[in-house]
Amino acid sequence: MTIERLPKRQRQQRLVQIIEDNPFVTDQELTRQLKVSIQTIRLDRMELGIPELRERMKLMAERSYDQVRSLPLDEVIGDIVDLQLDRSGISIFEIREEHVFSRNHIARGHHIFAQANSLAVAVINDAIALTASADLRFVRPVNLGEKCIAKAYVQTSPARRGKAKVEVLTYVGEEMVFQGNFVIYRSDGEEHDEGGLDHANRD
Amino acid sequence: MTIERLPKRQRQQRLVQIIEDNPFVTDQELTRQLKVSIQTIRLDRMELGIPELRERMKLMAERSYDQVRSLPLDEVIGDIVDLQLDRSGISIFEIREEHVFSRNHIARGHHIFAQANSLAVAVINDAIALTASADLRFVRPVNLGEKCIAKAYVQTSPARRGKAKVEVLTYVGEEMVFQGNFVIYRSDGEEHDEGGLDHANRD
DNA sequence: ACAATCTTAGTACCAGGTTCTAAAACGAAG
DNA sequence: CTTCGTTTTAGAACCTGGTACTAAGATTGT
Numbered sequence: 001m002t003i004e005r006l007p008k009r010q011r012q013q014r015l016v017q018i019i020e021d022n023p024f025v026t027d028q029e030l031t032r033q034l035k036v037s038i039q040t041i042r043l044d045r046m047e048l049g050i051p052e053l054r055e056r057m058k059l060m061a062e063r064s065y066d067q068v069r070s071l072p073l074d075e076v077i078g079d080i081v082d083l084q085l086d087r088s089g090i091s092i093f094e095i096r097e098e099h100v101f102s103r104n105h106i107a108r109g110h111h112i113f114a115q116a117n118s119l120a121v122a123v124i125n126d127a128i129a130l131t132a133s134a135d136l137r138f139v140r141p142v143n144l145g146e147k148c149i150a151k152a153y154v155q156t157s158p159a160r161r162g163k164a165k166v167e168v169l170t171y172v173g174e175e176m177v178f179q180g181n182f183v184i185y186r187s188d189g190e191e192h193d194e195g196g197l198d199h200a201n202r203d
Numbered sequence: 204m205t206i207e208r209l210p211k212r213q214r215q216q217r218l219v220q221i222i223e224d225n226p227f228v229t230d231q232e233l234t235r236q237l238k239v240s241i242q243t244i245r246l247d248r249m250e251l252g253i254p255e256l257r258e259r260m261k262l263m264a265e266r267s268y269d270q271v272r273s274l275p276l277d278e279v280i281g282d283i284v285d286l287q288l289d290r291s292g293i294s295i296f297e298i299r300e301e302h303v304f305s306r307n308h309i310a311r312g313h314h315i316f317a318q319a320n321s322l323a324v325a326v327i328n329d330a331i332a333l334t335a336s337a338d339l340r341f342v343r344p345v346n347l348g349e350k351c352i353a354k355a356y357v358q359t360s361p362a363r364r365g366k367a368k369v370e371v372l373t374y375v376g377e378e379m380v381f382q383g384n385f386v387i388y389r390s391d392g393e394e395h396d397e398g399g400l401d402h403a404n405r406d
Numbered sequence: 407a408c409a410a411t412c413t414t415a416g417t418a419c420c421a422g423g424t425t426c427t428a429a430a431a432c433g434a435a436g
Numbered sequence: 437c438t439t440c441g442t443t444t445t446a447g448a449a450c451c452t453g454g455t456a457c458t459a460a461g462a463t464t465g466t
Contacts, residue, residue: 027453036413039416061264064267108324110313121311134339136337229423242446
Protein backbone atom coordinates (compact mmCIF):
# COMPACT_ATOMS: atom_id res chain seq x y z
CA MET A 1 0.00 0.00 0.00
CA THR A 2 2.51 2.59 1.13
CA ILE A 3 5.08 3.39 -1.48
CA GLU A 4 8.00 2.04 0.51
CA ARG A 5 6.81 -1.54 0.69
CA LEU A 6 8.28 -3.75 -1.93
CA PRO A 7 7.04 -7.03 -3.28
CA LYS A 8 8.47 -10.09 -1.60
CA ARG A 9 11.08 -10.83 -4.19
CA GLN A 10 12.65 -7.42 -4.13
CA ARG A 11 12.39 -7.16 -0.39
CA GLN A 12 14.35 -10.35 -0.02
CA GLN A 13 16.98 -9.12 -2.41
CA ARG A 14 17.34 -5.95 -0.42
CA LEU A 15 17.51 -7.97 2.75
CA VAL A 16 20.40 -10.01 1.38
CA GLN A 17 22.04 -6.79 0.28
CA ILE A 18 21.67 -5.10 3.65
CA ILE A 19 22.98 -8.05 5.60
CA GLU A 20 25.80 -8.50 3.17
CA ASP A 21 27.17 -5.09 3.69
CA ASN A 22 26.44 -5.01 7.38
CA PRO A 23 26.32 -8.49 8.84
CA PHE A 24 25.86 -7.06 12.32
CA VAL A 25 22.31 -5.88 11.77
CA THR A 26 19.55 -7.26 14.01
CA ASP A 27 16.11 -8.31 12.83
CA GLN A 28 14.79 -5.36 14.77
CA GLU A 29 16.79 -2.94 12.66
CA LEU A 30 15.73 -4.74 9.53
CA THR A 31 12.06 -4.12 10.32
CA ARG A 32 12.84 -0.42 10.34
CA GLN A 33 14.66 -0.51 7.06
CA LEU A 34 12.22 -2.72 5.22
CA LYS A 35 9.00 -1.56 6.87
CA VAL A 36 7.68 -5.01 7.54
CA SER A 37 7.04 -6.92 10.72
CA ILE A 38 9.73 -8.86 12.48
CA GLN A 39 8.03 -12.13 11.59
CA THR A 40 8.27 -11.34 7.94
CA ILE A 41 11.94 -10.62 8.36
CA ARG A 42 12.37 -13.96 10.05
CA LEU A 43 10.42 -15.86 7.44
CA ASP A 44 12.57 -14.18 4.82
CA ARG A 45 15.77 -15.19 6.56
CA MET A 46 14.47 -18.75 6.79
CA GLU A 47 13.67 -18.91 3.12
CA LEU A 48 16.99 -17.42 2.20
CA GLY A 49 18.90 -19.61 4.60
CA ILE A 50 20.44 -16.64 6.40
CA PRO A 51 21.34 -17.52 9.97
CA GLU A 52 20.57 -15.29 12.92
CA LEU A 53 22.86 -12.48 13.99
CA ARG A 54 24.67 -14.45 16.65
CA GLU A 55 25.27 -17.31 14.30
CA ARG A 56 26.65 -14.94 11.70
CA MET A 57 29.02 -13.42 14.21
CA LYS A 58 30.09 -16.83 15.38
CA LEU A 59 30.89 -17.89 11.84
CA MET A 60 32.93 -14.79 11.22
CA ALA A 61 34.77 -15.21 14.49
CA GLU A 62 35.56 -18.82 13.71
CA ARG A 63 36.72 -18.03 10.25
CA SER A 64 39.10 -15.36 11.46
CA TYR A 65 40.30 -17.59 14.26
CA ASP A 66 41.06 -20.43 11.89
CA GLN A 67 42.83 -18.04 9.59
CA VAL A 68 45.12 -16.86 12.31
CA ARG A 69 45.83 -20.43 13.31
CA SER A 70 46.81 -21.47 9.80
CA LEU A 71 48.70 -18.37 8.84
CA PRO A 72 51.93 -20.02 7.69
CA LEU A 73 49.83 -21.11 4.76
CA ASP A 74 51.13 -18.05 3.05
CA GLU A 75 54.56 -19.65 3.12
CA VAL A 76 53.92 -20.50 -0.48
CA ILE A 77 51.94 -18.27 -2.78
CA GLY A 78 49.88 -20.19 -5.27
CA ASP A 79 48.90 -23.81 -5.40
CA ILE A 80 51.72 -26.12 -6.35
CA VAL A 81 50.22 -28.82 -8.52
CA ASP A 82 53.32 -30.55 -9.74
CA LEU A 83 56.82 -30.71 -8.39
CA GLN A 84 59.86 -32.60 -9.54
CA LEU A 85 62.54 -31.53 -7.14
CA ASP A 86 65.61 -30.03 -8.73
CA ARG A 87 63.94 -30.26 -12.11
CA SER A 88 60.65 -28.48 -12.57
CA GLY A 89 57.38 -27.43 -10.97
CA ILE A 90 54.00 -25.93 -11.74
CA SER A 91 51.83 -23.70 -9.63
CA ILE A 92 48.43 -22.10 -10.11
CA PHE A 93 47.40 -18.79 -8.69
CA GLU A 94 44.15 -17.00 -9.28
CA ILE A 95 44.13 -13.22 -9.26
CA ARG A 96 41.53 -12.06 -6.79
CA GLU A 97 40.21 -8.75 -5.60
CA GLU A 98 42.96 -8.35 -3.04
CA HIS A 99 45.73 -8.70 -5.61
CA VAL A 100 44.77 -5.94 -7.99
CA PHE A 101 44.93 -2.18 -8.15
CA SER A 102 41.42 -1.16 -7.22
CA ARG A 103 41.27 1.37 -9.99
CA ASN A 104 41.99 -0.67 -13.03
CA HIS A 105 41.81 -4.26 -11.78
CA ILE A 106 45.28 -5.10 -12.96
CA ALA A 107 47.34 -7.37 -10.74
CA ARG A 108 50.09 -5.75 -8.73
CA GLY A 109 53.46 -6.93 -9.88
CA HIS A 110 54.58 -8.28 -6.57
CA HIS A 111 51.88 -10.90 -6.50
CA ILE A 112 52.93 -12.25 -9.85
CA PHE A 113 56.47 -12.17 -8.58
CA ALA A 114 55.50 -13.86 -5.32
CA GLN A 115 54.06 -16.83 -7.13
CA ALA A 116 57.11 -17.23 -9.31
CA ASN A 117 59.49 -16.71 -6.42
CA SER A 118 57.71 -19.19 -4.19
CA LEU A 119 57.79 -21.77 -6.91
CA ALA A 120 61.44 -21.16 -7.71
CA VAL A 121 62.34 -21.68 -4.07
CA ALA A 122 60.09 -24.71 -3.67
CA VAL A 123 61.55 -26.50 -6.62
CA ILE A 124 65.02 -26.40 -5.15
CA ASN A 125 65.49 -29.51 -3.08
CA ASP A 126 67.30 -28.01 -0.17
CA ALA A 127 66.80 -27.29 3.49
CA ILE A 128 67.52 -23.63 3.03
CA ALA A 129 66.88 -21.98 -0.28
CA LEU A 130 66.90 -18.21 -0.66
CA THR A 131 66.50 -15.93 -3.61
CA ALA A 132 69.83 -14.32 -4.44
CA SER A 133 68.91 -12.31 -7.49
CA ALA A 134 66.35 -12.19 -10.21
CA ASP A 135 65.66 -10.74 -13.56
CA LEU A 136 62.02 -10.10 -14.40
CA ARG A 137 59.86 -9.19 -17.33
CA PHE A 138 56.20 -8.46 -16.91
CA VAL A 139 55.14 -9.26 -20.44
CA ARG A 140 51.57 -8.11 -20.22
CA PRO A 141 49.25 -6.95 -17.43
CA VAL A 142 47.23 -9.66 -15.68
CA ASN A 143 43.62 -8.93 -14.86
CA LEU A 144 41.29 -9.73 -12.03
CA GLY A 145 39.98 -13.28 -12.26
CA GLU A 146 42.72 -14.63 -14.47
CA LYS A 147 44.47 -17.85 -13.50
CA CYS A 148 48.23 -17.70 -13.62
CA ILE A 149 50.03 -20.92 -14.38
CA ALA A 150 53.68 -20.65 -13.46
CA LYS A 151 56.17 -23.20 -14.76
CA ALA A 152 59.62 -23.44 -13.29
CA TYR A 153 62.62 -25.13 -14.84
CA VAL A 154 65.85 -25.66 -12.98
CA GLN A 155 68.75 -24.84 -15.28
CA THR A 156 71.72 -25.96 -13.23
CA SER A 157 72.45 -29.51 -12.14
CA PRO A 158 71.65 -30.44 -8.54
CA ALA A 159 75.28 -31.40 -8.15
CA ARG A 160 76.34 -27.80 -8.41
CA ARG A 161 76.48 -26.44 -4.92
CA GLY A 162 75.95 -22.89 -3.83
CA LYS A 163 73.65 -21.53 -6.47
CA ALA A 164 70.95 -22.76 -8.75
CA LYS A 165 69.38 -21.06 -11.72
CA VAL A 166 65.66 -21.35 -12.17
CA GLU A 167 63.62 -19.99 -15.03
CA VAL A 168 59.95 -19.32 -14.38
CA LEU A 169 57.42 -18.65 -17.10
CA THR A 170 53.91 -17.64 -16.15
CA TYR A 171 50.98 -18.08 -18.48
CA VAL A 172 47.36 -17.10 -18.62
CA GLY A 173 45.93 -19.66 -20.99
CA GLU A 174 48.30 -19.79 -23.95
CA GLU A 175 49.68 -16.37 -23.33
CA MET A 176 52.93 -15.73 -21.52
CA VAL A 177 52.48 -12.90 -19.06
CA PHE A 178 55.64 -13.05 -17.01
CA GLN A 179 59.13 -14.34 -17.33
CA GLY A 180 61.74 -14.46 -14.61
CA ASN A 181 65.24 -15.79 -14.18
CA PHE A 182 66.08 -16.54 -10.57
CA VAL A 183 69.32 -17.32 -8.91
CA ILE A 184 68.67 -19.28 -5.73
CA TYR A 185 71.17 -19.84 -2.95
CA ARG A 186 71.19 -23.35 -1.66
CA SER A 187 72.63 -24.51 1.64
CA ASP A 188 74.89 -27.32 0.40
CA GLY A 189 72.35 -29.81 1.61
CA GLU A 190 73.85 -30.37 5.03
CA GLU A 191 70.51 -30.92 6.62
CA HIS A 192 68.93 -34.03 5.32
CA ASP A 193 65.35 -33.14 4.69
CA GLU A 194 63.07 -35.18 2.58
CA GLY A 195 61.26 -32.09 1.56
CA GLY A 196 57.74 -33.41 1.86
CA LEU A 197 56.34 -30.96 4.31
CA ASP A 198 58.17 -27.95 3.09
CA HIS A 199 56.53 -28.00 -0.20
CA ALA A 200 53.09 -28.90 1.04
CA ASN A 201 50.47 -26.38 0.26
CA ARG A 202 46.86 -25.61 -0.13
CA ASP A 203 45.01 -22.57 -1.29
CA MET B 204 39.40 -29.70 49.89
CA THR B 205 39.49 -31.90 46.80
CA ILE B 206 42.86 -32.03 45.14
CA GLU B 207 41.68 -30.45 41.93
CA ARG B 208 40.58 -27.17 43.37
CA LEU B 209 43.15 -24.46 43.10
CA PRO B 210 43.51 -21.29 45.08
CA LYS B 211 41.84 -18.28 43.56
CA ARG B 212 44.95 -16.81 42.03
CA GLN B 213 45.95 -19.89 40.14
CA ARG B 214 42.41 -20.65 39.12
CA GLN B 215 42.12 -17.24 37.51
CA GLN B 216 45.38 -17.74 35.71
CA ARG B 217 44.15 -21.03 34.34
CA LEU B 218 40.89 -19.41 33.37
CA VAL B 219 42.72 -16.79 31.34
CA GLN B 220 44.78 -19.52 29.78
CA ILE B 221 41.80 -21.64 28.84
CA ILE B 222 39.88 -18.78 27.30
CA GLU B 223 42.96 -17.59 25.50
CA ASP B 224 43.44 -20.78 23.62
CA ASN B 225 39.79 -21.41 23.09
CA PRO B 226 37.81 -18.21 23.11
CA PHE B 227 34.63 -20.10 22.26
CA VAL B 228 34.26 -21.74 25.65
CA THR B 229 31.08 -21.10 27.67
CA ASP B 230 30.94 -20.50 31.40
CA GLN B 231 29.21 -23.84 31.68
CA GLU B 232 32.20 -25.63 30.22
CA LEU B 233 34.52 -23.68 32.44
CA THR B 234 32.77 -24.94 35.55
CA ARG B 235 33.59 -28.45 34.40
CA GLN B 236 37.21 -27.71 33.78
CA LEU B 237 37.82 -25.71 36.93
CA LYS B 238 35.47 -27.55 39.28
CA VAL B 239 33.86 -24.46 40.70
CA SER B 240 30.36 -23.07 40.46
CA ILE B 241 29.23 -20.95 37.58
CA GLN B 242 28.99 -17.93 39.85
CA THR B 243 32.62 -18.23 40.72
CA ILE B 244 33.48 -18.37 37.04
CA ARG B 245 31.48 -15.24 36.49
CA LEU B 246 33.01 -13.39 39.39
CA ASP B 247 36.40 -14.37 38.03
CA ARG B 248 35.58 -13.06 34.58
CA MET B 249 34.39 -9.83 36.15
CA GLU B 250 37.56 -9.38 38.13
CA LEU B 251 39.67 -10.19 35.12
CA GLY B 252 37.65 -8.01 32.80
CA ILE B 253 36.92 -10.88 30.42
CA PRO B 254 33.69 -10.31 28.49
CA GLU B 255 31.07 -12.98 27.99
CA LEU B 256 31.26 -15.49 25.19
CA ARG B 257 28.99 -13.60 22.84
CA GLU B 258 30.87 -10.39 23.36
CA ARG B 259 34.14 -12.18 22.63
CA MET B 260 32.75 -13.60 19.42
CA LYS B 261 31.43 -10.23 18.43
CA LEU B 262 34.82 -8.63 18.96
CA MET B 263 36.53 -11.26 16.87
CA ALA B 264 33.94 -10.95 14.15
CA GLU B 265 34.31 -7.19 14.07
CA ARG B 266 38.05 -7.37 14.00
CA SER B 267 38.03 -9.73 11.04
CA TYR B 268 35.35 -7.69 9.32
CA ASP B 269 37.35 -4.50 9.66
CA GLN B 270 40.36 -6.30 8.27
CA VAL B 271 38.46 -7.33 5.20
CA ARG B 272 37.05 -3.85 4.81
CA SER B 273 40.43 -2.19 4.94
CA LEU B 274 42.14 -4.75 2.81
CA PRO B 275 43.04 -2.41 -0.04
CA LEU B 276 45.50 -1.09 2.49
CA ASP B 277 47.72 -3.74 1.09
CA GLU B 278 47.69 -1.70 -2.07
CA VAL B 279 51.01 -0.45 -0.86
CA ILE B 280 53.36 -2.65 1.08
CA GLY B 281 55.32 -0.74 3.66
CA ASP B 282 54.82 2.67 5.13
CA ILE B 283 55.70 5.47 2.77
CA VAL B 284 57.28 8.18 4.87
CA ASP B 285 58.58 10.48 2.19
CA LEU B 286 57.58 10.97 -1.38
CA GLN B 287 58.74 13.42 -4.00
CA LEU B 288 56.80 12.45 -7.06
CA ASP B 289 58.89 11.64 -10.10
CA ARG B 290 62.02 12.06 -8.02
CA SER B 291 62.38 9.87 -4.94
CA GLY B 292 60.64 8.17 -2.07
CA ILE B 293 61.25 6.30 1.16
CA SER B 294 59.27 3.52 2.74
CA ILE B 295 59.63 1.52 5.93
CA PHE B 296 58.61 -2.07 6.33
CA GLU B 297 59.11 -4.24 9.38
CA ILE B 298 59.62 -7.93 8.90
CA ARG B 299 57.11 -9.77 11.00
CA GLU B 300 56.28 -13.38 11.72
CA GLU B 301 54.11 -13.70 8.65
CA HIS B 302 56.87 -12.60 6.28
CA VAL B 303 59.52 -15.14 7.15
CA PHE B 304 60.26 -18.77 6.52
CA SER B 305 59.11 -20.40 9.72
CA ARG B 306 62.19 -22.54 9.89
CA ASN B 307 64.99 -20.04 9.82
CA HIS B 308 63.20 -16.72 10.32
CA ILE B 309 64.59 -15.25 7.15
CA ALA B 310 62.30 -13.01 5.15
CA ARG B 311 60.84 -14.45 1.99
CA GLY B 312 62.15 -12.63 -1.04
CA HIS B 313 58.80 -11.60 -2.38
CA HIS B 314 58.07 -9.44 0.62
CA ILE B 315 61.26 -7.52 0.17
CA PHE B 316 60.39 -7.24 -3.48
CA ALA B 317 56.84 -6.15 -2.69
CA GLN B 318 58.05 -3.21 -0.65
CA ALA B 319 60.45 -2.11 -3.35
CA ASN B 320 57.92 -2.63 -6.12
CA SER B 321 55.19 -0.75 -4.30
CA LEU B 322 57.50 2.16 -3.71
CA ALA B 323 58.74 2.19 -7.29
CA VAL B 324 55.17 2.37 -8.54
CA ALA B 325 54.10 4.94 -5.97
CA VAL B 326 56.91 7.29 -6.82
CA ILE B 327 55.83 7.52 -10.43
CA ASN B 328 53.37 10.36 -10.72
CA ASP B 329 50.91 8.79 -13.05
CA ALA B 330 47.35 7.54 -13.09
CA ILE B 331 48.42 4.12 -14.22
CA ALA B 332 51.86 2.81 -13.42
CA LEU B 333 52.78 -0.83 -13.89
CA THR B 334 55.97 -2.73 -13.45
CA ALA B 335 57.35 -3.72 -16.84
CA SER B 336 60.55 -5.42 -15.81
CA ALA B 337 62.99 -5.56 -12.98
CA ASP B 338 66.43 -6.64 -12.08
CA LEU B 339 66.98 -7.70 -8.48
CA ARG B 340 69.79 -8.52 -6.13
CA PHE B 341 69.10 -9.84 -2.66
CA VAL B 342 72.35 -8.74 -1.10
CA ARG B 343 71.92 -10.43 2.26
CA PRO B 344 69.11 -12.27 4.05
CA VAL B 345 66.80 -10.13 6.17
CA ASN B 346 65.73 -11.48 9.53
CA LEU B 347 62.58 -11.40 11.56
CA GLY B 348 62.12 -8.10 13.34
CA GLU B 349 64.41 -6.08 11.12
CA LYS B 350 63.18 -2.80 9.68
CA CYS B 351 63.70 -2.37 5.99
CA ILE B 352 64.16 1.16 4.72
CA ALA B 353 63.67 1.30 0.98
CA LYS B 354 64.83 4.33 -0.97
CA ALA B 355 63.72 4.87 -4.51
CA TYR B 356 65.30 7.17 -7.06
CA VAL B 357 63.72 7.93 -10.39
CA GLN B 358 66.39 7.83 -13.06
CA THR B 359 64.53 9.10 -16.10
CA SER B 360 63.02 12.54 -16.48
CA PRO B 361 59.28 12.87 -16.00
CA ALA B 362 59.11 14.32 -19.47
CA ARG B 363 59.98 10.99 -20.96
CA ARG B 364 56.76 9.21 -21.68
CA GLY B 365 56.12 5.51 -21.79
CA LYS B 366 58.68 4.17 -19.40
CA ALA B 367 60.47 5.28 -16.29
CA LYS B 368 63.48 3.77 -14.63
CA VAL B 369 63.54 3.58 -10.88
CA GLU B 370 66.33 2.31 -8.70
CA VAL B 371 65.41 1.04 -5.25
CA LEU B 372 67.92 0.38 -2.51
CA THR B 373 66.77 -1.27 0.70
CA TYR B 374 68.70 -0.97 3.92
CA VAL B 375 68.62 -2.45 7.38
CA GLY B 376 70.44 0.14 9.41
CA GLU B 377 73.58 1.01 7.46
CA GLU B 378 73.60 -2.20 5.56
CA MET B 379 72.23 -2.58 2.08
CA VAL B 380 70.17 -5.75 1.84
CA PHE B 381 68.48 -5.40 -1.51
CA GLN B 382 68.94 -3.58 -4.73
CA GLY B 383 66.54 -3.43 -7.62
CA ASN B 384 66.25 -1.67 -10.94
CA PHE B 385 62.69 -1.28 -12.09
CA VAL B 386 61.26 -0.25 -15.40
CA ILE B 387 57.79 1.14 -14.87
CA TYR B 388 55.21 1.71 -17.59
CA ARG B 389 53.43 4.99 -17.30
CA SER B 390 50.20 5.94 -18.95
CA ASP B 391 51.24 9.22 -20.57
CA GLY B 392 49.41 11.07 -17.87
CA GLU B 393 46.12 11.41 -19.67
CA GLU B 394 44.15 11.30 -16.48
CA HIS B 395 44.87 14.29 -14.38
CA ASP B 396 45.33 13.00 -10.90
CA GLU B 397 46.92 15.00 -8.21
CA GLY B 398 48.21 11.89 -6.63
CA GLY B 399 47.23 12.65 -3.06
CA LEU B 400 44.99 9.73 -2.35
CA ASP B 401 46.80 7.20 -4.40
CA HIS B 402 49.88 7.33 -2.37
CA ALA B 403 48.24 7.60 0.98
CA ASN B 404 49.04 4.80 3.31
CA ARG B 405 49.21 3.57 6.83
CA ASP B 406 50.56 0.46 8.39
C1' DA C 407 -16.23 -14.81 -4.42
C1' DC C 408 -12.87 -17.92 -2.76
C1' DA C 409 -8.70 -20.32 -2.38
C1' DA C 410 -3.84 -19.53 -2.19
C1' DT C 411 -0.29 -16.84 -0.73
C1' DC C 412 1.74 -13.36 2.17
C1' DT C 413 2.00 -10.86 6.36
C1' DT C 414 1.37 -10.00 11.08
C1' DA C 415 0.44 -11.09 15.97
C1' DG C 416 1.19 -13.59 19.92
C1' DT C 417 2.82 -17.14 23.03
C1' DA C 418 6.14 -20.39 24.83
C1' DC C 419 10.80 -21.46 25.03
C1' DC C 420 16.10 -21.24 24.65
C1' DA C 421 21.18 -19.99 25.36
C1' DG C 422 24.15 -17.52 27.63
C1' DG C 423 24.50 -14.47 29.92
C1' DT C 424 24.00 -9.74 33.81
C1' DT C 425 22.60 -7.97 38.36
C1' DC C 426 21.49 -8.35 42.80
C1' DT C 427 20.67 -10.40 47.33
C1' DA C 428 21.85 -13.60 50.56
C1' DA C 429 23.36 -17.65 52.65
C1' DA C 430 27.20 -21.05 53.41
C1' DA C 431 32.07 -22.41 53.84
C1' DC C 432 36.73 -21.54 54.93
C1' DG C 433 40.85 -19.61 57.02
C1' DA C 434 43.41 -16.87 60.11
C1' DA C 435 43.56 -14.14 64.44
C1' DG C 436 42.34 -13.15 68.87
C1' DC D 437 36.26 -21.72 70.35
C1' DT D 438 34.53 -17.71 68.41
C1' DT D 439 34.55 -14.06 65.37
C1' DC D 440 35.84 -11.48 61.20
C1' DG D 441 36.93 -11.19 56.34
C1' DT D 442 37.21 -13.36 52.22
C1' DT D 443 35.59 -16.74 48.96
C1' DT D 444 32.26 -19.55 47.11
C1' DT D 445 27.76 -20.93 46.07
C1' DA D 446 22.73 -20.49 45.40
C1' DG D 447 18.75 -18.45 43.57
C1' DA D 448 15.60 -15.32 41.48
C1' DA D 449 14.65 -11.60 38.22
C1' DC D 450 15.76 -9.77 33.93
C1' DC D 451 18.02 -9.11 29.13
C1' DT D 452 18.96 -9.88 24.02
C1' DG D 453 18.12 -11.91 20.01
C1' DG D 454 16.56 -15.07 18.64
C1' DT D 455 13.55 -20.26 17.30
C1' DA D 456 9.16 -22.85 16.87
C1' DC D 457 4.60 -22.92 16.44
C1' DT D 458 -0.30 -21.52 16.06
C1' DA D 459 -3.56 -18.68 14.26
C1' DA D 460 -5.66 -14.83 12.57
C1' DG D 461 -5.79 -10.85 8.92
C1' DA D 462 -4.67 -8.92 4.39
C1' DT D 463 -3.83 -9.21 -0.46
C1' DT D 464 -4.06 -11.28 -4.91
C1' DG D 465 -5.15 -13.97 -8.90
C1' DT D 466 -8.65 -15.76 -11.39
